[in-house]
Every structure is written in structure tokens, then in C-alpha cells.
Amino acid sequence: MFDVLLNEDERNIRDEVRRFVRDKVDRELILAMDSKAKEYPYEFIKAAAKENLLGLRFPKEYGGRGLGWVSEMVALEEIGVLGIALGCAYSLPSIVGEAIDRFGTSEQKKDYLLPTLQGKKICGEGLTEPRGGSDFFGTNTTAIKKDDVFIVNGEKRFVAGGVGADYFLVYAKTDFKAPAHEALSAFLVDRDMGVKVEEEYELMGCRGMGAARIVMRNVEVPVVNLVGELNDGNSIFNAMMVPERLTSAAGPIGMGRAAMEIAVRYADKREAFGRAIKKFEAISFKVADCTTSLDAARGLVYRAAKKADTGKWCRKEVSQAKVFATEAGFVAVHEAMQILGGIGYTDVYPIERLYRDARLATIWTGSNEVQRLIIQNEVFNEILAEDRSLKRDVELDTPGAYKTDEKVYTEAPNKYYPN
Ligand SMILES: Cc1cc2nc3c(=O)[nH]c(=O)nc-3n(C[C@H](O)[C@H](O)[C@H](O)COP(=O)(O)OP(=O)(O)OC[C@H]3O[C@@H](n4cnc5c(N)ncnc54)[C@H](O)[C@@H]3O)c2cc1C
Helix, strand or coil: CCCCCCCHHHHHHHHHHHHHHHHHCCHHHHHHHHCCCCCCCHHHHHHHHHCCCCCCCCCHHHCCCCCCHHHHHHHHHHHHCCCHHHHHHHHHHHHHHHHHHHHCCHHHHHHHHHHHHCCCCCEEEECCECCECCCHHHCCCEEEEECCEEEEEEEEEEECCCCCCCEEEEEEECCCCCCHHHCEEEEEEEHHHCCEEECCCCCCCCCCCCCEEEEEEEEEEEHHHEECCCCCHHHHHHHHHHHHHHHHHHHHHHHHHHHHHHHHHHHHHCEECCEEHHHCHHHHHHHHHHHHHHHHHHHHHHHHHHHHHHCCCCHHHHHHHHHHHHHHHHHHHHHHHHHHHHHHHCCCCCHHHHHHHHHHHCCCCCCHHHHHHHHHHHHHHHHHHHHHHCCCCCCCCCCCCCECCCCECCCCHHHCCCC
């Protein structure tokens, strides 16, 4: 078992969550969710809360365990084995909790974070609008202050957990003159303040997690429910994107791993042309490639989590982990189905459900195209900022151009960048 990157506490949490997944999660619940007989998995959240497994990294006084980000990612991979719907229900307290823990008042922590981690309140987050999710800062939802309330108007769609949620973290425009990044604020909006919840679409996978559209028409949100500073939604959004993207990275590693374990056992038993199919390299090399990618993905997730633990800016590492892990997870499930052949396409094995689930991971929490935009942006900034700080001036295509304080490259640059 791959654990060289984990310390003893992290290995213990992995084993504890693995036992929870094995012993305390009813497979019938997953099947009921997938067949749409169940709209929201309250019993799963209550069971996780009972074991004190929600929001592991938050302070104990607010219901967490005070652990690090790596522990949470280890837990997420284990929960991920169950698929995205339960993985998402498990992650949301961590995502919404980040906003409240980092930016909320002590009343907000007491009234929202604590009951959320105790499984007594269900949360959802409203970022994406019908007009689009990638251009988050172009939001149309508005919040206008009137006396001691904000009047909120707008719609958010694809709100995971929306059907079951008691409250939503909602971003709205509060400054109509400022640039987009200085114009948004975040609010805790209770469902019973007048939020209309509509289940609008049938989903390809991830069913039963209660994805909904929420409609707010003149909803009066008390001023005390503003999270952080007015017009500082940008800071809260950036903080929340760490758990949002890391949890959506770790889950698919669990899905890919689960699918590969099924495929390995199947390939060991299933025969074709008088031998076990694992003897065909066309089959066994899929296992080699997929497990290598999953292990690499895990390394990227842990690296980003470790950097998050230092409190340093970790956007590049988080986006790299999200892109790589979601693609590795999806490919592993896809190849596992191929290894099983036709039976993999049926509901005899959970692979077809994992396949439908895993497809979402490259789209949500910031699509992988948007993650690549972020990564290249961070890389260009990193390298060019270092050039500027060293007063390094690069003249293209000139031998000897790559002069720095420490090094003098005497060859033409294309020696170092052959492509
Ligand atoms: C099941 C499900 C659950 C979800 N849960 C939530 C939730 O709980 N809360 C929430 O707020 N949102 C949620 N989402 C929304 C999700 O985050 C968005 O779908 C996602 O961010 C993409 O936004 P979009 O669908 O509007 O696509 P668009 O933004 O319209 O993008 C369409 C395509 O264009 C690409 N694109 C857009 N801009 C660029 C660019 N600048 N460069 C390159 N390519 C670009 C995108 O990558 C994508 O391929 C959920 C979605 C689903 C399907």
C-alpha cells in the first residue's frame, strides 16, 4: 500500500476512514441515490458527523479535529471510492467551512460552522449562474444594502446539495462601479429566508447529491450574515478554491483506485484464448499506466495539501493537482471498464457508475481548461517575476543572452529549450 508520503497520524486517519466506508456506509444508499429514489444522503452525513469525520482540519471547538490538509485529502480519497455524490456531500462542509472559519465572525462559526460539522445543518455553495460558471466574477446576482439587511436577487445553478441544504454560501455583486474582482461579497443565506430550490435537470451521474437551482427574489439577508469584509469576495473565493479543488482532485483518485482493483482481480480470473487476460500486455499495461498516474496524482495532491498547510499561496499546486488527478481518475475508470469488456458496461460492477461520476470531475470546481489557464498564468508570473527581480533581460535568439547573477549560459537558448 502506497503510504511513504504519510506520517503515522495520516495513516491512522486513512485506516479509520477506510473502516467507516467499509462498515458504516450502506451500499443500498448508493444504489438508491443512483436510481434517483433518494434525493439527498442525510444519513451518510449524520453517520460521518457521528464519527467526527466532517471538516477534519477545522478547530475542535467548531467540531473539527484540528488536523492538517493532508489528513483531509487522505480521507477524501477513501470517501471517493464511494463515488462523487457522497464525496461531494462529504466535501461541502470543508469548502463552505473554509469561508466561515477563515473569514466569519465568532457568531457565524457558532451558528453555521459548528452545526455543519455536527451534521445538524446542511450547506450548499452558490457560485455558478445560468449565464456561466467559468466567468465567476461576472456574476449577475446582486445584494443591495437597505438598513440592516441586504436585498439579494439572482439565480445560481448546479448547487450541489441544494435539495437538502439548510443554508447557502452565496456570492453577489455589492459594488456596481468597482472592477469585477473588487465588486463581490459573500453571504450566508438561509433557505428559510425565502430561497426557492428547484431540481431542474437529470444528471448523467453523481445522482442523489441534490444538485439544484436556487432562486432568490428580494431575499432579505441580515447584515450579520455578510462573510468577511464588504466587497472582499475575491479573498474568500480564493481561499475556498483550495478545498474546492483539492477535494475534487482527491476523490477521483479513490474512484480510479477502486476501479483498478476490480479490474486487476477480474483480469486475474477472466480467461481468453486459454489464458488469463492479465497475461496480455495490452491489458496489464493499462494497469501499469493507470496506477502510475494515480500514484503521481496522489503525490501532486499531497504536495498541494502540504503547501496549503504552510499557509502560503498555493494556487498553482492546487490547480495542477486538480487537472492531473481528475484526468488520471477518469482514465483509470475508463480503462478499468475496457479491461472488463462488456460486463464492465453493465451494472454488475460499479464501474459504469464510477465512469458517469468521474466524467464530472474535469468540468466542475473550475473546469480543467480554466485550471490550465491558472497554471500557465502562475508559471509565467513566477519566471518573469524572478527575471525582473534579478534584472535579467533576455534577448531572444542571441548566443550568451541567458546571463544571470549566478549562471552564464554561453550557448544559444535553443540548446536549453530544444523544442
Ligand atoms: C453536477 C454538477 C454539480 C455542480 N456543483 C456546483 C456547486 O455546488 N456550486 C456551484 O457554484 N457550481 C457547481 N457546478 C457548476 C460547475 O462548477 C460549472 O459547471 C463549471 O464551473 C463550468 O461552468 P459552466 O458549466 O457554466 O461552463 P462555461 O463557463 O459556460 O464553460 C463552457 C466551456 O468553455 C470553457 N471555457 C470557458 N471559459 C474559458 C476560458 N477562458 N478559456 C478556456 N476555456 C474556457 C470551459 O472550460 C467549458 O469547457 C456544478 C456543476 C455540475 C454539472
